[in-house]
Structure formats: C-alpha cells, structure tokens
Amino acid sequence: MSEAFISIDDVYKRFSPRLSMADRIVSKLGARVETRPVRAVDGVTLNVERGQTLGLVGESGCGKSTLGRMIAGIIEPTSGSVRIDGKPVMEGGRKADTRIQTIFQDPFASLDPRMRIGDIIAEGPFAHRLVDKSGERSYVAGYLERAGLDPSFADRFPHQFSGGQRQRIAIARALAMQPDVLVCDEPVASLDVSIQAQIVNLFLKLRREMSITLIFISHDLSVVRHVSDHVAIMYLGRIVESGPTETIYTDPRHPYTKGLLESVPKLLVEDDALVHFKPIMGEIPSPLAPPAGCHFNPRCPIAIDLCRSEDPALRPLGPGHCAACHLAQ
Amino acid sequence: MTALTMPEGEAPILEVKDLATHFFTRAGVVKAVDGVSFSLNRGEIIGLVGESGSGKTVTGFSLIGLVDPPGRIVGGSVKLEGQELVGLDDAGLRKVRGARIAMVFQDPMMTLNPVLTIGQQMHLALAAHERVSKGAARVRSAEALTRVGIPDAASRLDAYPHQFSGGMRQRVAIAIALLHGTRVIIADEPTTALDVSIQAQILSEMRELAREMGTALVWISHDLSTVSTLASRILVMYAGRIVEEGPTAQVLRAPRHPYTAGLLRSLPAMAEPGTDLAQIPGTTPSLLNLPEGCPFRPRCERASELCAKNPPMTRAGERGYRCHHALEEAVSA
Numbered sequence: 001m002s003e004a005f006i007s008i009d010d011v012y013k014r015f016s017p018r019l020s021m022a023d024r025i026v027s028k029l030g031a032r033v034e035t036r037p038v039r040a041v042d043g044v045t046l047n048v049e050r051g052q053t054l055g056l057v058g059e060s061g062c063g064k065s066t067l068g069r070m071i072a073g074i075i076e077p078t079s080g081s082v083r084i085d086g087k088p089v090m091e092g093g094r095k096a097d098t099r100i101q102t103i104f105q106d107p108f109a110s111l112d113p114r115m116r117i118g119d120i121i122a123e124g125p126f127a128h129r130l131v132d133k134s135g136e137r138s139y140v141a142g143y144l145e146r147a148g149l150d151p152s153f154a155d156r157f158p159h160q161f162s163g164g165q166r167q168r169i170a171i172a173r174a175l176a177m178q179p180d181v182l183v184c185d186e187p188v189a190s191l192d193v194s195i196q197a198q199i200v201n202l203f204l205k206l207r208r209e210m211s212i213t214l215i216f217i218s219h220d221l222s223v224v225r226h227v228s229d230h231v232a233i234m235y236l237g238r239i240v241e242s243g244p245t246e247t248i249y250t251d252p253r254h255p256y257t258k259g260l261l262e263s264v265p266k267l268l269v270e271d272d273a274l275v276h277f278k279p280i281m282g283e284i285p286s287p288l289a290p291p292a293g294c295h296f297n298p299r300c301p302i303a304i305d306l307c308r309s310e311d312p313a314l315r316p317l318g319p320g321h322c323a324a325c326h327l328a329q
Numbered sequence: 330m331t332a333l334t335m336p337e338g339e340a341p342i343l344e345v346k347d348l349a350t351h352f353f354t355r356a357g358v359v360k361a362v363d364g365v366s367f368s369l370n371r372g373e374i375i376g377l378v379g380e381s382g383s384g385k386t387v388t389g390f391s392l393i394g395l396v397d398p399p400g401r402i403v404g405g406s407v408k409l410e411g412q413e414l415v416g417l418d419d420a421g422l423r424k425v426r427g428a429r430i431a432m433v434f435q436d437p438m439m440t441l442n443p444v445l446t447i448g449q450q451m452h453l454a455l456a457a458h459e460r461v462s463k464g465a466a467r468v469r470s471a472e473a474l475t476r477v478g479i480p481d482a483a484s485r486l487d488a489y490p491h492q493f494s495g496g497m498r499q500r501v502a503i504a505i506a507l508l509h510g511t512r513v514i515i516a517d518e519p520t521t522a523l524d525v526s527i528q529a530q531i532l533s534e535m536r537e538l539a540r541e542m543g544t545a546l547v548w549i550s551h552d553l554s555t556v557s558t559l560a561s562r563i564l565v566m567y568a569g570r571i572v573e574e575g576p577t578a579q580v581l582r583a584p585r586h587p588y589t590a591g592l593l594r595s596l597p598a599m600a601e602p603g604t605d606l607a608q609i610p611g612t613t614p615s616l617l618n619l620p621e622g623c624p625f626r627p628r629c630e631r632a633s634e635l636c637a638k639n640p641p642m643t644r645a646g647e648r649g650y651r652c653h654h655a656l657e658e659a660v661s662a
C-alpha cells in the first residue's frame with residue numbers, strides 16, 4: 001500500500017516542565033514541585049490525502065496546536081514521525097521543507113508592525129528564490145488578490161488594517177510560499193461572525209482553486225463541518241474518532257464525540273424550543289496525569305471496568321471511519 | 330414562555346430608557362451606547378448580542394454605574410425595582426451593586442482576588458452588605474457554590490482561585506454574584522472563553538437558576554446560538570444602538586432588520602456544508618464621530634436616500650426594529 005500524502009505515525013509529544021533554579025532547590029528540599037511531563041500528544045496516527053482538508057477539533061489543551069506544529073515541522077515529536085510526500089518534515093531538529101506553511105489565530109501578533117505589507121509577503125519567497133526583485137511587485141499583487149485584497153495594500157502597514165484584513169494578509173503571505181500544505185490554527189477564532197464568513201469563504205475558494213492540503217484546527221464544530229473533508233476529534237492528546245465529515249457529524253460513535261456534538265448550542269428558531277442539553281459531566285482531567293485506560297473513562301456515561309485498565313485502539317468502523325472505544329460499533 | 334415567569338401586570342425588575350454613554354476622547358466623541366431601552370422581568374433571561382465594539386460591555390457597565398472617565402452616562406434612566414440608578418452617588422451605587430444587581434465577566438479573575446481563598450472572598454462579599462458571622466458566611470457560601478454546580482462545595486472553600494479550572498472559577502464568580510439573592514445579573518460573555526462541554530454545563534445551570542430563584546439575567550454574547558438556547562428575548566446591538574428586539578425565536582426565524590438577517594445568513598449552520606457563506610460586506614464602523622443616518626447604511630443592500638436619516642425604533646407587538654426598509658413580516662405557517 002502506498003503511503004498517504006501526510007502520514008503521521010504514532011506521534012508523541014511530551015513537554016517537561018522547565019524548572020527554575022528556585023524550583024529545583026525547593027524540590028530537593030522536599031517541596032512539591034511539578035516535575036511530571038505534560039503528555040500533550042499521546043500516540044497519534046493519522047493520514048491525510050493530497051488536496052484534502054482535515055479538520056482537527058477538540059477542547060482546550062487536548063493537543064491540537066501541538067499536533068499542528070509537529071505537522072508543520074515547527075516542533076519535533078518526542079517519538080514517532082510525520083512524513084509529507086514520503087519525506088520527514090523535520091531533519092536534524094530543523095524544518096526540512098518550505099512547502100508547509102502555518103496560519104495562526106492572532107492576525108495582530110503574526111505580522112511585523114514595522115514592515116510594509118508588500119515586504120511581509122515577499123520576504124519568504126524572495127529568500128527561497130521563488131521570485132526575483134524585478135518580479136516581486138506583481139508576485140505580491142497576485143497573492144493579495146488571491147486573498148481577496150486590493151494590490152495597492154502592498155504599500156501600507158499592518159496597523160492600517162482590520163482583524164479580518166490582517167488574517168487575509170497572513171493567508172496571502174503563506175500562499176506566496178507556494179505551499180503544498182497549509183496548517184491553520186484557529187484562523188477565524190478571533191474574528192467577528194460577519195468577518196469569519198469572509199475568511200471561511202476564502203478557505204473554500206483556495207480549496208477549489210488550488211491543490212492545497214489543509215489542516216484546519218478549530219474548537220468551533222460548525223466552522224469545521226463547513227470546510228473539512230475529514231474530521232479528527234482529539235481528547236487529552238489522543239484521536240478518539242476520525243472519519244468523513246458528514247459521517248462524524250451525523251453518525252458519531254465515540255461517547256465523547258456524541259457528548260461534544262450535544263454540547264454545542266444550536267441555533268433554535270422554534271417558539272418554546274425547550275433545549276435539553278445533555279452536557280458531558282465533569283471536567284477534563286489534567287494532561288499531567290491522564291486517567292489510566294481510556295482517557296475519557298471518568299466522564300463516560302457507559303464506561304465498563306475494561307475502560308479503566310485497557311487503552312482502546314482506534315478501530316475501523318466504516319469507510320475511512322474509526323473510533324477508539326471498546327464499546328463503539 | 331414569559332408567561333410562566335411574569336404574572337400579568339408585574340412591574341419589570343429593571344427598566345432602561347434611552348441610556349446613553351459616551352467617551353470623550355482626544356480624537357472625538359465615541360458614542361458607545363446611544364439610546365438603549367429595554368425592560369427585564371423577574372426570572373427573565375434577555376440576550377444582548379452584537380459584534381465586537383457594538384457597545385455591549387459598555388451597556389453592562391452603565392447598568393451597574395461603573396463607567397470610568399473619559400466615559401460618562403450622558404442621558405437616560407436605569408430603574409432597578411423602581412429605584413433610579415443614574416445619578417446615584419458612589420455610596421448609593423455601592424449599596425446596590427453586588428447586592429441587588431451584579432455583573433459577571435468573561436474573565437472571572439476580574440471578580441476574584443488571587444491571594445484570598447474562595448471562602449474568604451465570599452465572606453468579604455457578604456460582609457460588604459450585611460453583618461454575618463464567619464460560620465454563617467461559610468454555610469451560605471457553600472450553598473451558593475452548590476447551586477452553580479460545584480461538587481463538594483464546603484471543602485473547596487479553603488482553596489485559592491488558581492486551584493480551580495477556568496470553568497470552576499467562572500462558577501465561583503457567578504456564585505459570588507448570587508450571594509445576596511441578587512435580582513439582576515449582567516453576564517458579559519461568561520462562557521466565551523470556556524470549552525463547549527463546560528459552557529453547556531453552565532448554560533443549563535443558569536437556566537435553572539433563573540427558573541428557581543427568579544434571578545433575571547442580561548446575557549451578553551456575540552454568539553446567536555448560545556443566546557437562542559437561553560434567552561426568551563433578544564436585543565441586537567449595532568453601533569451603540571439596539572437595532573432589533575423581540576422574542577428570540579421570532580427574531581431568529583424572521584428577522585426584520587437587514588443586519589440581523591445578514592448575521593444569521595453568515596452562520597455556517599445556515600448553509601450547506603462546503604458552500605459559500607453569505608457575507609456582510611465591509612466592516613463594523615468606528616463609533617468615533619459616527620456620521621448621521623443609519624450606521625448600517627454603508628453595508629446595507631436595502632439602503633436608500635431615506636437612510637441618510639437615522640431610523641427610529643418601530644414597534645409592532647413584541648417586535649421592534651430600527652430600519653426604514655424592514656424585511657417583510659414572515660407569513661406565519
């Protein structure tokens with residue numbers, strides 16, 4: 001069997017707490033200082049086909065950004081490998097490939113306030129010889145237009161733009177590197193609803209017009225449903241369910257996925273629509289000490305004894321659909 | 330739905346009329362709140378929605394008399410159980426605030442003091458308005474914490490805020506707001522920073538509270554879906570004004586104001602997956618030196634010359650909208 005375009009193979013990421021000198025001394029003296037590592041990503045295996053959009057969802061701290069950054073080659077897995085087109089994304093602790101670009105949540109922080117938009121966009125492509133000085137202006141103009149911006153914006157500075165416009169600029173900058181893979185970490189989370197729609201449409205357009213593979217990280221389940229071909233649900237560092245988008249949303253099999261979908265407030269337009277939330281009980285346990293067995297077992301309404309001792313493996317349940325639950329079928 | 334909580338003829342618990350709060354900045358006057366009116370009944374939950382910068386938070390602060398310079402309430406009236414709050418001096422406001430009306434913020438640490446235990450802060454909050462022994466304070470604090478879904482509350486009174494998760498901290502902030510049998514709580518995006526599973530827990534607890542204790546809530550949010558699951562009435566705010574109001578389900582089913590309609594259409598839930606979302610062109614206006622006329626005009630597809638004049642609030646039954654060319658009333662099925 002040939003390898004998938006993006007192949008994530010049993011990837012782990014642990015963060016050891018960086019102890020200050022004072023912490024180290026008091027911990028030697030017997031005080032309780034946290035020394036356990038955070039198990040941010042805890043054994044993820046996942047494939048993405050070329051040109052597809054994978055939505056990565058889950059609640060805060062479940063490891064979405066960490067996984068995204070490993071896919072983008074920004075940080076190195078503690079163990080396991082990420083390969084794109086058969087090649088590892090990192091080699092010798094460095095990002096091996098420029099064909100992966102990242103877009104972050106905060107369009108304010110990600111643009112250098114002292115640089116003109118044109119220079120911000122041209123900097124990377126110029127350094128990687130995708131364009132030379134003479135072609136720079138029209139190159140920049142092309143990508144600004146692709147991101148739905150006026151080419152004349154090239155001469156302005158970031159502070160002159162709204163949040164939505166800055167996010168478009170960040171997208172134009174990423175696209176100008178001619179990436180095969182774009183990792184987007186909460187790209188619309190900080191934007192107003194009416195502006196969110198503009199950026200979501202831009203992603204839809206990119207998907208249609210370019211053969212780009214997107215990793216779309218978000219905690220917003222309705223946005224993810226809208227843009228993704230496939231969805232993977234994460235909980236405490238693990239993928240608990242993944243599959244084609246419509247399958248996940250209409251036929252979820254993992255108790256966590258079901259609870260999560262139940263928890264999302266739906267737009268109700270019926271008079272007297274009495275809503276019966278069935279919230280997931282309890283809180284997300286600490287990633288320092290995830291529960292033994294299935295990580296979801298303390299909150300799971302149908303847990304059995306086996307769940308407290310055995311990790312459930314991701315099992316196939318249908319075409320492209322798998323869930324990690326002893327009882328899912 | 331409202332009939333359940335509002336016996337015929339009962340006076341509203343909170344009545345806001347033509348409230349206006351402006352900021353007098355060096356660059357000019359920011360009319361953050363510019364003629365807001367609404368009323369709230371006992372046990373009622375009203376949703377105040379609008380995009381960033383539309384004036385929701387400033388409205389909330391104005392209701393509890395917490396507007397700092399260069400901001401000032403420049404007009405209007407806020408009546409809590411018949412008592413006028415606008416113009417009340419600091420001492421008068423302090424008596425009301427925290428006891429009969431309280432605000433809960435997106436960041437619970439706006440309310441919580443990191444160096445005091447939960448029990449200590451709740452005792453202080455109680456002591457601000459009544460004489461209460463330490464023992465009695467603990468009992469009442471534990472009750473309040475239990476009401477907002479904190480398990481094993483008595484034993485958590487000695488914990489510090491940082492020992493709680495974000496969701497638990499928000500519950501503590503709500504419990505403090507409830508301590509005195511508060512009549513009205515202004516909740517400013519209290520679940521926005523929380524995870525959906527925690528948000529769902531808190532939303533269902535808030536509904537219970539309103540029903541059981543008769544606490545009335547102004548629920549501020551930019552999320553129409555959240556408000557639709559919670560509020561019986563909705564106020565849509567744009568550029569410092571309420572541009573549409575009415576029973577939540579009716580407004581969401583058949584909006585009369587083009588802005589409300591645009592917002593609804595732009596939601597992914599309203600479109601087939603993978604198809605383009607409807608967009609509202611342009612961006613939200615700056616409230617600095619806002620020109621005359623309907624503030625939505627530059628983005629509105631229905632705008633005409635008439636819209637150069639500011640539209641007044643038109644009322645029809647329980648509905649209200651500020652628009653010269655309102656969308657058709659839906660033909661009821």
Ligand SMILES: Nc1ncnc2c1ncn2[C@@H]1O[C@H](COP(=O)(O)OP(=O)(O)OP(=O)(O)O)[C@@H](O)[C@H]1O
Nearest residue numbers: 015038040059060061062063064065066067219287
């Ligand atoms: N550099 C780091 N050092 C230590 N711990 C980290 C680091 N980065 C992430 N973590 C921890 O790893 C876990 C996963 O974090 P991550 O940011 O990947 O979550 P996330 O799913 O993106 O959450 P959010 O929705 O809040 O963005 C968290 O517990 C986080 O505190």
Ligand SMILES: Nc1ncnc2c1ncn2[C@@H]1O[C@H](COP(=O)(O)OP(=O)(O)OP(=O)(O)O)[C@@H](O)[C@H]1O
Nearest residue numbers: 352354359361380381382383384385386387388616
């Ligand atoms: N101290 C201040 N000085 C000047 N202008 C202010 C001040 N505080 C608020 N404003 C302005 O008042 C307007 C309304 O702000 P407000 O915080 O009420 O908006 P909001 O609807 O709560 O937005 P968000 O959804 O972002 O919280 C904004 O245009 C804001 O810039």
Ligand code: SF4
Nearest residue numbers: 294297300307325326
């Ligand atoms: S494995 Fe057990 S605890 Fe985990 S989700 Fe399935 S039933 Fe629940």
Ligand code: SF4
Nearest residue numbers: 623626629636652653
């Ligand atoms: S008054 Fe005119 S510009 Fe304003 S919303 Fe109505 S139609 Fe549009």
Ligand SMILES: [Mg+2]
Nearest residue numbers: 064065066185
């Ligand atoms: Mg993240």
Ligand SMILES: [Mg+2]
Nearest residue numbers: 385386387517
């Ligand atoms: Mg606000």
